[in-house]
Amino acid sequence: MKIAVAGGTGAVGRHVVEHAEARGHAVVVLSRARGVDVRTGAGLDVALAGVDVVVDVTSVPTRSARESRDFFGATTTNLLRSGVPHVVALSIVGIDRAPYDYYAGKVVQEELLAAGDVPWTVLRATQFHEFARQVFENLGFGPLHLAPVMRSQPVAAHEVGARLVDLAEAGPAGRVRDLAGPEVLRMQDMVAAYARARSHRGPVLPVPLPGGFGKAMRDGSLLAGSGADLGTQTFASWLADR
Numbered sequence: 481m482k483i484a485v486a487g488g489t490g491a492v493g494r495h496v497v498e499h500a501e502a503r504g505h506a507v508v509v510l511s512r513a514r515g516v517d518v519r520t521g522a523g524l525d526v527a528l529a530g531v532d533v534v535v536d537v538t539s540v541p542t543r544s545a546r547e548s549r550d551f552f553g554a555t556t557t558n559l560l561r562s563g564v565p566h567v568v569a570l571s572i573v574g575i576d577r578a579p580y581d582y583y584a585g586k587v588v589q590e591e592l593l594a595a596g597d598v599p600w601t602v603l604r605a606t607q608f609h610e611f612a613r614q615v616f617e618n619l620g621f622g623p624l625h626l627a628p629v630m631r632s633q634p635v636a637a638h639e640v641g642a643r644l645v646d647l648a649e650a651g652p653a654g655r656v657r658d659l660a661g662p663e664v665l666r667m668q669d670m671v672a673a674y675a676r677a678r679s680h681r682g683p684v685l686p687v688p689l690p691g692g693f694g695k696a697m698r699d700g701s702l703l704a705g706s707g708a709d710l711g712t713q714t715f716a717s718w719l720a721d722r
């Protein structure tokens with residue numbers, strides 16, 4: 481097959497590309513660094529010529545609901561208008577249960593796919609193991625690092641990438657079973673383990689975030705239910721591989 485990976489240079493996108501190439505598919509990477517802007521549509525028609533399926537793993541770093549809706553609205557609309565026969569998109573477990581501005585855009589993305597005429601597949605996944613690294617790097621204040629009080633079910637990005645290629649190969653399926661990691665962990669423990677692995681000796685302080693999203697982080701709204709598929713790589717194993 482000829483598979484386009486929108487966001488193929490990102491945290492999960494690079495794994496989608498690796499798995500697709502390893503299985504012998506022809507792969508086209510769509511990213512601004514590769515000269516294709518899925519949001520504006522620049523370069524999209526040429527890049528998608530002859531493509532059988534596009535896997536959409538683009539993202540925008542924002543905490544603004546308007547920016548997230550604008551981004552996922554524009555990128556999804558452009559992919560749906562492109563003439564590609566199948567769009568596979570990666571979404572996130574709990575986007576419709578947790579009031580978080582970024583998630584507002586993911587809801588728009590799912591709604592556009594479901595309402596459109598193009599055959600589609602949506603996979604929701606939980607946070608990647610890399611989330612602990614992002615928290616460690618973004619919430620450090622000298623030797624002190626903060627971690628939101630959160631129950632997480634982290635999954636290996638490479639396993640999500642492999643599942644997305646399975647779905648691209650299988651054909652349109654609508655919303656499929658969620659994919660989550662093999663265990664539920666506290667974010668403060670994940671960040672502390674990540675800190676230790678980097679030989680960081682300062683404290684990691686758990687902080688309950690205010691508001692509805694803070695509550696969702698604590699109450700399990702971001703965990704997959706019993707019907708989800710579970711990946712196999714634990715957070716500890718992922719950390720040991722680093």
Ligand SMILES: NC(=O)c1ccc[n+]([C@@H]2O[C@H](COP(=O)([O-])OP(=O)(O)OC[C@H]3O[C@@H](n4cnc5c(N)ncnc54)[C@H](OP(=O)(O)O)[C@@H]3O)[C@@H](O)[C@H]2O)c1
Nearest residue numbers: 487489490491492511512513517518519537538539607608
């Ligand atoms: N991170 C998680 O824990 C997690 C969990 C579940 C689901 N997801 C979902 O998975 C998807 C990918 O997340 P990620 O963390 O892998 O993202 P990421 O590492 O931030 O990568 C984003 C990718 O999108 C590309 N991109 C951004 N704007 C673009 C544009 N206008 N046109 C073309 N490409 C563009 C980037 O390349 P350029 O900068 O070169 O354009 C990059 O390849 C997102 O939809 C996210 O909601 C993430």
